[in-house]
Amino acid sequence: MFDLGRSFLATVERSPRALAIVDGDVRLTYAQWDVRVRRLVGAFDALGLKPGDCIATALQNTWRMATIHWACQIAGLTIAPLNWRIKAEELDYCLPNASARLLVFQDVSADEVAASAAARAIPRVAVDDAPGGTHGFDALLATDPAPAAPRASAEDISLLLYTSGTTGKPKGVPRRHRTERAAAVAHVAQNCYARGERTLGVMPLYHTMGVRSLLSMALIDGCFVCQPRFDAGQALELIAAERLTCLYLVPTLYHDLLAHAEFARTDVSSVRKLGFAGAPMTDGLLKRLQAAFRPELFVNHYGSSEVYTFTINQDAAAKCGSAGRAALNQRIRVVKLGSFDPDETAAVGEEGQIIADLEGDEAFEGYLNRPEADAKALHGGWYFTGDTGYFDADGDLYVSGRVDDMIITGGENVSPVEIESVLSLHPAVSEVAVAGLPDERWGQKVVAFVKRTGAVDAAALDTHCRGSGLANFKRPREYVFLQDIPKSPVGKILRRKLQAGEFQTDQLARPNAAQ
Structure with missing residues (x-):
């Protein structure tokens, strides 16, 4: 199997004049980009880095970050992309954990880098003259290009992703060249990408979705249009100006695109393929996106950093909420809640924990230096995702939430995602998140946190839930109206913040209880 360095060079040789990457005024063909990539390879050689060494980054999505990624693939180095919002204490954990030999950073990360022992x-490469560097990025880029000779094999480690670490320290996920390439090839196939697609490169390159977009575009001689950090108005401008053909985003970013005042006046007709991942999409948002874009393909992609693709639904709007069926390189099961036996499967319609076969081509082999995390997640050759879900009578998977997010009220298990989808269909609900809060009688009560677009109160939303067919015990007992739903940098709802009261209510109302 090709390693990723050979994959990149194959595209350079096949389509040297094809537009490869756009970042503001920077527009590079594959031939032009290749020179910059190999200049960095030469610079890494001059710094004494050897195949197998690790480079860490704390960078936004720019041509520089994408170039470093490809240079590492050719040089046989492992790249450990870190969140550019990273804190000093996180750097103090991640850099030694990764055995990083070099850190590349920019101005937005400079203060935390300076505070990290x-x-x-280690040597530090500063982008755009950020303070605190031992080397400058521009100086590295002036190095003579290294030969077009990849140094990695398919078995070498390509990438070290760190999970978000919402509970405890982040976990390093080592991924080999062969697993990364298999994931990229599957991404192309499952999203029906054609040669020369153009995508918005806004999902962070420290996140598996961003890496998948970068790699898949290179495999098909496509174009990666950088957006360093998401801004809905700018994203709409890029869609129109660059005639983007496909989008692969988390639901939150789609929501923000549709909610922007310029959406109705923006030409988005070039976008024919939509894909989403990272979190479930509510029924209401699915329907609005289908009506707004009328895409040829609308893919619900369910996966993780550890095992890139679990399931695929290529017609997401036709069966709202369904994550579809096992992907090209995977087998999926749902086991009974509380069980760690891969063969103790749940019945059709029964909610349990979703697990994935570790023999899949895209699967990792265990966390970096975290045996306790392996012991929790890896059982009998299967990866226990920590996600809850069930198969319906057709054999399609529904993801209902996280095991840790399950609300137990009066002895009944309640999934937040089901309630969120019901409430999302109310026309006055912009966004919604559901969580369980302590209750003396019920143990936990179901609470809905709502960002609204118009005048609506708890009574109206309770009437909506009653008319939806939602079981009585699942109805929210309280509604809290917020200015914004707290989310992670990649758009995942942070229920722990809701449960801790870390939010701001909107100006129209205080919490309301339903009867």
């Missing part, structure tokens, strides 16, 4: 202990 682990960062100060």
